[in-house]
Amino acid sequence: MADQLDETRMRAAVEAAYRGPRGANPLVGAVLVAADGTVLAVGHHRGAGNLHAEREALTRIARTSPGMDLSDATLYCSLEPCRHHGRQPPCTEAILSAGVGRVLYGADDPTPDASGGATVLRAEGVDVVAGVLAEECRRINQRWARAQREGRPFVTVHLAQSLDGRIAAADGTSQWITSAASREHTHRIRRRIDAILVGSNTAAVDDPRLTARLPDGTLSEHQPLRCVMGRRPLSEDARLRRGRPEGEGWVQLRTHDPLEALQRLGEIQHEGHPVRHVLIEGGSRVLAAYFAQDLVDEIFAYQAPLILGAGPSSVGDIGVTTLSAARRYAQDPAEGGAVRILDDDVCVHLQPAEDAHVPDSSDAPADQAGAPADRSS
């Protein structure tokens, strides 16, 4: 059984989980606590290819206190420990070989491959309690779980715009609306995603390279699969292909249906792994297609402090004609908080606000911007 103290410790695991980046894998936090209440180690998952949270915590304690008896210790995990071999070995193995006596976890693993860890641990005599702060733990990875259910990669959107929401001036110039620090941040994201996607029109007009670079300007070892979505043909000498045939580092998804594009992407192997995380960088019509179908799981919106007054808006028509139908998002606390100052730019990190308050007509007095700040009406 879990008591209030257990919930407090699980809350620390939830906080640890939110330190990680969103993407192919769920956010997970783990806190290892001794019988006397001492916190022995904290771990969180740092994204695909890195240690899982449980293993990170157990590795830490093994390093600082080798051979410590953990049979009286409790491991708090925001998500059910996995039992499958993915890019990392199963957490159940790590827990069993460390000899942890008790495991409390929050949310059940929603994936068929990874779930069942609790059963494995119980069969080996570990005391397992499920569902501690279950709702809070489930909410951490709500959209990730949905992407899993829909059999598609996790979708991150990049908006790089002026203060008045434009992605280029009237003559098409857009280099650079955002600051050097914003572009550096974008490359940090490019370095960890599996695929990067732009519309075929953007590919033709802007001729981007879509590479992931290091701060010194050199190419990073990992390069995302470069994807063009839409039917406009890509020229032979486009920078993102450089004469290479389709399939060699780039693909074209000849569809205007975003879910179809994502599902096809999910079937592609790139650098030895399936595509499970895609970054969409534009243009406004492609972004609109993803927003319209509520397929955007995460947004990084870079706002540069300049006014253009003309030029394309960052997001095109999504079929919304009235305010109550707007697509709503909420600040995302993951990965160090929702707001970043990047030189002169401000970058806001957002996630879908599944339960966001949508004002009804009784909220709307006739004063455009003069109503009292009354949250109850």
Added chain:
Amino acid sequence: MADQLDETRMRAAVEAAYRGPRGANPLVGAVLVAADGTVLAVGHHRGAGNLHAEREALTRIARTSPGMDLSDATLYCSLEPCRHHGRQPPCTEAILSAGVGRVLYGADDPTPDASGGATVLRAEGVDVVAGVLAEECRRINQRWARAQREGRPFVTVHLAQSLDGRIAAADGTSQWITSAASREHTHRIRRRIDAILVGSNTAAVDDPRLTARLPDGTLSEHQPLRCVMGRRPLSEDARLRRGRPEGEGWVQLRTHDPLEALQRLGEIQHEGHPVRHVLIEGGSRVLAAYFAQDLVDEIFAYQAPLILGAGPSSVGDIGVTTLSAARRYAQDPAEGGAVRILDDDVCVHLQPAEDAHVPDSSDAPADQAGAPADRSS
């Protein structure tokens, strides 16, 4: 003469200055230091109608240590102490009656009425040094000084927009794009400005009240002059006039020239004072006119986390067709920092970036968003 220690203390005065709000009056900070280096008091100006920074610092020390001998003390002021009777008595009087022996100040007062304080103090035997950290001190109020030179009120702009830069949905609904906390913040600004201005089209379509309210929804004692700019007639029963004749709390400026509108506003008395600070709330055409002529001194940009995909952009055509000609701003450290989180919204506080880096063509490799983050090129 001023030495390095004096500059360190002046820097504290500069920091204090930035705590205040921009508007009708310059930002000013003052630090009173005893002969042994003890900081006796710090003051800053909190906006029109409040004590000046020097008087605030001197009032503090008089309260905590009444009768203290200040003949060996030094007062560091970011701006030359004023010698005129405005809404506050002259700072020179406060300094003389407190018996402060030495005054160091940064920037000369650029206004004919208030300047000359140094001369007054010297004539009374005070040791006065001018120009300490002069450039830093001058920069604090660069735009305020320019508004003074142009004989017009200080202009604050309010942008309240969706993530994609829109101020209304396609059907015109706009209540509420921003959060309750953002609207509350707007009312804090409305409570301290002299006048509030919207376009005649916005006045007709949105029928705003343009009142300043307290957090409980009641009207604040001070109400800004409500101004409509443009030629579209205002209906008798428009909320911002409620049947009252022009001049009774509202005016219409029948011009499309923003500088002319401002200069006329500056000649109007409201609640016993001339209009010296105006807040412009929209719509996009009126805002564009002020941005186009570089008459925007301060911006509060409220960005709500929702996507509309259609509807008017926050700022209309300003005659800029290419990125290098964009109007550039920079984060404003005044009044507690440039970025505020207001419920789900992010509010960015900006000032014109008079010396902002404008990228030239050598900055622009062909990769839309893939160039290295190289600040030197």
